[in-house]
Amino acid sequence: MNRGLSWLNVTSLVLGFAFLYIPILLLVIYSFNGSRLVTVWGGFSTQWYWSLLENEQLLDAAWVTLRVAFVSSLIATVLGTMAAIALTRYGRFIGRTFFSGMTYAPLVMPEVITGLSLLLLFVAIGFERGFWTITLAHITFTMCFVAVVVQSRLVTFDRSLEEAALDLGCPPFKTFFIITLPLILPAVVSGFMLAFTLSMDDLVISSFTTGPGATTLPMRIYSQVRMGVTPEINAICTVMIGIVTVIVVFASIMTKRQETLRRREEQAAAAQ
Amino acid sequence: MALAGSKGIGRIVVILVPYLWLLLLFLVPFLIVLKISLSQDVLAQPPYSPTLDLSQGWAGFKDFISQLNFDNYGYVLSWDNEFLNAYGSSLIIASVSTLLLLLVGYPIAYAMARAPRSLQPTLLMLVILPFWTSFLIRVYAWIGILSQDGLLNQALLSLGWIDAPLEILNTDLAVYIGIVYSYLPFMVLPLYSALEKQDPTLLEAAEDLGCPPIRAFWLITFPLSLPGVAAGALLCFIPAVGEFVIPDLLGGSDTLMIGKSLWTEFTVNRSWTASSAVAVLLLIVLVVPIVIYQNIQARQLEAGK
Numbered sequence: 095m096n097r098g099l100s101w102l103n104v105t106s107l108v109l110g111f112a113f114l115y116i117p118i119l120l121l122v123i124y125s126f127n128g129s130r131l132v133t134v135w136g137g138f139s140t141q142w143y144w145s146l147l148e149n150e151q152l153l154d155a156a157w158v159t160l161r162v163a164f165v166s167s168l169i170a171t172v173l174g175t176m177a178a179i180a181l182t183r184y185g186r187f188i189g190r191t192f193f194s195g196m197t198y199a200p201l202v203m204p205e206v207i208t209g210l211s212l213l214l215l216f217v218a219i220g221f222e223r224g225f226w227t228i229t230l231a232h233i234t235f236t237m238c239f240v241a242v243v244v245q246s247r248l249v250t251f252d253r254s255l256e257e258a259a260l261d262l263g264c265p266p267f268k269t270f271f272i273i274t275l276p277l278i279l280p281a282v283v284s285g286f287m288l289a290f291t292l293s294m295d296d297l298v299i300s301s302f303t304t305g306p307g308a309t310t311l312p313m314r315i316y317s318q319v320r321m322g323v324t325p326e327i328n329a330i331c332t333v334m335i336g337i338v339t340v341i342v343v344f345a346s347i348m349t350k351r352q353e354t355l356r357r358r359e360e361q362a363a364a365a366q
Numbered sequence: 367m368a369l370a371g372s373k374g375i376g377r378i379v380v381i382l383v384p385y386l387w388l389l390l391l392f393l394v395p396f397l398i399v400l401k402i403s404l405s406q407d408v409l410a411q412p413p414y415s416p417t418l419d420l421s422q423g424w425a426g427f428k429d430f431i432s433q434l435n436f437d438n439y440g441y442v443l444s445w446d447n448e449f450l451n452a453y454g455s456s457l458i459i460a461s462v463s464t465l466l467l468l469l470v471g472y473p474i475a476y477a478m479a480r481a482p483r484s485l486q487p488t489l490l491m492l493v494i495l496p497f498w499t500s501f502l503i504r505v506y507a508w509i510g511i512l513s514q515d516g517l518l519n520q521a522l523l524s525l526g527w528i529d530a531p532l533e534i535l536n537t538d539l540a541v542y543i544g545i546v547y548s549y550l551p552f553m554v555l556p557l558y559s560a561l562e563k564q565d566p567t568l569l570e571a572a573e574d575l576g577c578p579p580i581r582a583f584w585l586i587t588f589p590l591s592l593p594g595v596a597a598g599a600l601l602c603f604i605p606a607v608g609e610f611v612i613p614d615l616l617g618g619s620d621t622l623m624i625g626k627s628l629w630t631e632f633t634v635n636r637s638w639t640a641s642s643a644v645a646v647l648l649l650i651v652l653v654v655p656i657v658i659y660q661n662i663q664a665r666q667l668e669a670g671k
């Protein structure tokens with residue numbers, strides 16, 4: 095079977111990636127525009143980046159966003175990993191179907207529904223809205239993404255290692271930390287990163303569950319975007335894109351290196 | 367059974383903590399939405415009535431139940447208001463977008479699955495990377511491209527392909543472009559994973575037996591990729607129905623989508639009870655696709671791929 099690329103396949107890849115990347119590239123290019131008119135090129139300039147540093151509202155929002163993202167993705171990673179283990183390792187338990195339903199539903203649930211329902215909960219129990227309500231909301235919808243990512247790793251790995259440890263009398267708790275966790279760690283880390291970026295990007299759920307004093311960066315960007323396109327927004331978007339790109343590329347290089355290392359170790363072990 | 371055996375406190379904790387979390391922050395909020403959708407707006411804090419007062423025991427509960435009514439549903443489902451149109455047009459926009467996504471996404475996923483093995487991780491990362499960048503940013507990027515004096519119109523004008531700028535931004539067309547663009551990774555990934563694990567010997571056998579490639583595609587490749595098609599379609603269709611950001615930023619004032627209507631009802635009209643009724647009805651519309659999606663997801667994950 096010919097596994098090379100036919101011209102048709104090359105065309106669809108080129109067109110597909112052009113469609114995915116050209117809008118982002120244009121946005122980045124126009125963040126260096128000297129002109130205030132976004133659609134007219136006024137020469138190369140980094141002035142919008144400098145004016146970002148003086149925009150205190152924006153910096154405040156960025157700080158709130160990072161704090162929410164960090165706290166919520168940490169907790170979501172723990173809860174999501176627990177949910178994944180419960181669904182893959184514990185066989186049947188009462189209400190299991192219901193539990194798996196609640197784990198997958200938030201993945202596709204329209205954000206307006208999740209946001210509204212959480213807000214009404216917070217109001218009903220009289221929880222003061224602000225940093226913590228956004229964080230709780232983000233934990234709830236991102237833990238499900240973590241659960242799916244970790245679960246897909248848990249179902250593919252060799253269980254005999256866990257069983258061997260348990261048979262040799264290793265307590266379950268310890269087995270998890272010395273056998274299972276190191277094996278699923280790449281999935282847990284990518285689950286954490288996914289939760290972090292989802293939280294950082296969220297606009298709708300944050301807008302519903304926020305309170306005074308807790309404005310996130312997407313909320314700030316959104317309210318500025320509604321008034322029109324400006325090079326300053328392009329600049330902040332470019333900074334966010336840059337950060338995410340560096341993290342993702344770095345992480346994928348790390349996992350790749352780890353895998354090659356592991357394969358080499360396995361080969362070395364087999365050779366002995 | 368691995369890990370913690372069948373009993374043990376660890377097992378109970380691992381199940382119970384996420385379970386309770388989801389019950390309290392996913393299920394209970396829905397029950398509250400349901401309850402408020404049956405209540406009435408009042409000028410108070412919280413701005414709806416009745417509120418459940420358990421201090422009066424059973425009588426208080428009966429009193430509470432008797433005050434609930436379906437007025438909000440009457441309001442939402444009346445033809446005088448635009449909600450019914452918004453539900454209809456959301457379903458149409460989401461269906462058409464899903465179809466477009468399939469048409470755009472399938473060739474990409476197919477080409478990725480046929481690419482040399484060594485190239486596939488890179489291609490996969492290239493598809494996922496835009497998904498990591500903010501949804502809002504990606505939608506925003508299109509405003510500068512599609513607007514009246516935007517980059518697309520400038521390019522087309524300077525090429526001489528059009529005489530006057532096209533009006534794309536603030537139309538339904540812009541909403542379609544926005545949805546297809548933003549959801550493309552969600553379509554390509556399940557399609558790719560279905561196509562990638564297909565056994566190539568099936569196609570070899572077809573070829574050896576004289577089946578032309580196009581016929582082999584429709585007889586073998588496409589039917590075998592149907593689970594991926596279903597997963598991708600639902601993964602795009604369901605959130606697209608309730609989409610808010612895209613119709614709000616790219617659509618026009620006459621673009622009706624239910625996510626936007628809910629948002630307006632809540633933030634502009636400040637009616638918590640009516641927006642709850644809108645949310646409940648939206649959920650009823652989506653419950654069948656959501657259940658199908660969950661079954662596919664659970665089967666895929668538990669079958670161990």
